[in-house]
Amino acid sequence: MAAVAGGGTGPGTGTAGARAATTNILAQLRHGQLSGRGLTRGAQITEALLKERDKQAKWNGIPLLLQKLYEHSHPNSDFSQCQSILKEISPLLSMEAMVYVTEDRKAAQESSFPNTYTFDLFGGVDLLVEILMRPTLITQKKKQKISDDLIKDCLSILYNTCICTEGVTRRLAERNDFVLFLFTLMTNKKTFLQTATLIEDILGVKKEMIQLDDIPNLASLVSSFDQQQLANFCRILAVTISELDTGSDDKHTLLAKNAQQKKNLGPSRAEINQATLLNIPGFIERLCKLATRKVSETTGTSSFLQELEEWYTWLDNALVLDALMRVANEEAEQSSTESSDESGLANTSTRTQLPQSMKIMHEIMYKLEVLYVLCVLLMGRQRNQVHKMIAEFRLIPGLNNLFDKLIWRKHSASALVLHGHNQNCDCSPDITLKIQFLRLLQSFSDHHENKYLLLNSQELNELSAISHKANIPEVDAVVNTDRSLVCDGKRGLLTRLLQVMKKEPAESSFRFWQARAVESFLRGTTSYADQMFLLKRGLLEHILYCIVDSECKSRDVLQSYFDLLGELMKFNIDAFKRFNKYINTDEKIFLNQINSSLVDSNMLVRCITLSLDRFENQSDAKVAEVLSECRLLSYMSQMSMRMSFLFRLINIIHVQTLTQENVSCLNTSLVILMLARRKEKLPFYLRTLQQMEYTEKYPGFILNNFHSLLRFWQQHYLNKDKDSTCLENSSCISFTYWKETVSILLSPDRTSPCAIVSYIDEAYMDIDRDFSEE
Secondary structure, three states: OHHHHHOOOOOOOHHHHHHHHHHHHHHHHHHHHHHOOOOOOHHHOOHHHHHHHHHHHOOOOHHHHHHHHHHOOOOOOOOOOHHHHHHHHHHHHHHHHHHHHHOOOOOOOHHHOHHHHHHHHOOHHHHHHHHHHHHHHOOOOOOOOOOHHHHHHHHHHHHHHHHHOOOHHHHHHOOHHHHHHHHHHOOOHHHHHHHHHHHHHHHHHOOOOOOHHHOOOHHHHHHHOOHHHHHHHHHHHHHHHOOOOHHHHHHOEHHHHHHHHHHOOOOOHHHHHHHHHHOOOOHHHHHHHHHHOOHHHOOOHHHHHHHHHHHHHOHHHHHHHHHHHHHHHHHHHHHHHHOOOOHHHHHHHHHHHHHHHHHHHHHHHHHHHHHHHHHHHHOOOOHHHHHHHHHHOOHHHHHHHHHHHHHOOOOOOOOOOOOOOOOOOOOOHHHHHHHHHHHHHHHHHOOOHHHHHHOEHHHHHHHHHHHHHOOOOOOHHHHHOOHHHOEOOOOOHHHHHHHHHHHOOOOOOHHHHHHHHHHHHHOOOOOHHHHHHHHOOOHHHHHHHHHHHOOOOOHHHHHHHHHHHHHHHOOOHHHHHHHHHHHOOOHHHHHHHHHHOHHHHHHHHHHHHHHHHHHHOOOOHHHHHHHHHOHHHHHHHOHHHHHHHHHHHHHOOOHHHOEOOOHHHHHHHHHHHHHHHHOOOHHHHHHHHHHHHHHOOOOOHHHHHHHHHHHHHHHHHOOOHHHHHHHHHHHOOOHHHHHHHHHHHOOOOOOOOOOHHHHOOHHHOOOOOOOOOO
16 A cells, blocks of 8 residues: 555655645545545555655644554554654644634634644544544453543544534534444543533534434433533533524524425424433433522532633633633732732732632533523423423522522623623623523513512512402412412512613613513413513613613614513503603604514504503593593504504515514504404405505505415414414404404405405406415
């Protein structure tokens, strides 16, 4: 084989000849690796040739070292020499990896990192995989033993090569046997961190999600982890239980999602993996303990610092330590300026402060991963099972106890942030923890009776008192809430959230998530007591201040506030009275905000429409007073305003552009028409839409579009129990009535006064077009 390697690569004369020979070797190696024929690894090239070419090619002796490694790692080897060879290779690669990480991971090019490229080109990656897996492939009775240090060096070099050389991670990801083998290395605490980081990187690029069931002895592996290892393992689990497109869920069209669901008839791999985790004894209980433990309950400083030292050598996490060290230095400077004594006191202060700063950051990083996994499981198919378990293991009271000191703690001017980021960047662990916490609250409260665990006993009593005073029945879920599982202390988690929400600066990125979390508490069947509980705490005034007075520019935040306002005011005459008192002279500004983006405000429009319809059917004197005084209700009671909203709601959406975010516009337009149908005014509304089309000089364009949208609505909703329940609960209109109204509107009978086709002239008819994902 050496002769083949030498063929055509003999010594050239002068530099040009040497360069040509070097290029020839590289070209043959790359061709061999791609085709699997001919020259495939550096060990096939003669030592003399490698020595001759090494200096001109600037290989830094890597091919020669790999040849030595190959010779000392044969099947009967004891690997005794391997480690010393790897110790020579490792600094050459880690130096490049450090440059790559500290340059914010700019697009890596092979020329930028010649050592890692050379290492891979001459077969280094494949050789290390062979060395690691050798004990599992040999059938002899006496298995080869590889030292922990050798495993760590192999993993470290593999990781450095992965981050610097394009394609290596993807190549490793394609080797399913190697990926599953890596999980077996996690049983060893000494090699755990390196293994976990490499697995996380590999799974991040793997085309097909791994199946957790395939991991050998998964349950015993997880039970062998201590709490720190389990938290780090959650980073890996996050990749295996999340649907691939979760990050941009709202932006994917419903057409695309429906098409995908038709292809995937069974549960997805992520759903199967979620079920696998839930079947591991004690798994959820341990996650709840991790999520709720206090910083004082974490491991001792010495073992903590030892692990951080490992993190520092493990480059991907070095930035965390970088941030911690900067904070420690700032604390030391602060101590020395404040101290009246000599430097001795300052040093003592630093020694006591440094571990605490690090421990807080450490705990934040852990809780991030754990809360993410719990959040995903709460949104999965086994939602009710997860709900029952996390209630039983007192996750919510535990988070309530951590709220002030850790989750929403006041941090110093030197907030802990990652290198290259600022305090308000979403990458900051402090920021990410808060957002993850809010997402968990949102998932926990949404359409589930366990939401009352967010209150304490006194607050639950307050809900009961509100119901009694209003002479309405108590909500069953409040009566049935297990008081031993609710929040402790003076305030529950929901009340704490409201307090920080009111103090949040106008430009804060938390406003969106805070509003979503509180809104999810109100979603579902409308509860007067829940609304009054929040109204008494000034929530309505806060929302109106944010919409009208705070000059909020973020569309996402505005939409979340409009949605929250809709849930808070729906069917609640006291809320409308408060609203009118606050707005008073500012109704034009508020109405301009509603009209400027109906996609954002349509849920509030729906709330006003539904509430007005209910109030008009009541004979209560208080209701009559508010109806006569409230400008918002008067505005919506005008037929011209309702028709204007209906026309624009239908006009801003099309089947091809429907998403989870804007499909609510279609449902709001349906609510307006269902209420018209109840009053036998449906033909009038359809005729008015037709007239508006003609006024716009474009006959048929609204009604054809609406016909297509309703056909899609039937396809989308008639097979989805959850969505239909949500529509029913939020509108207090039975889903049967929704279905009937859509069927009547879609009737092909051109003589029917309630059918859309009766209002489209044949010349402009365009209702049979197939809609598919475009």
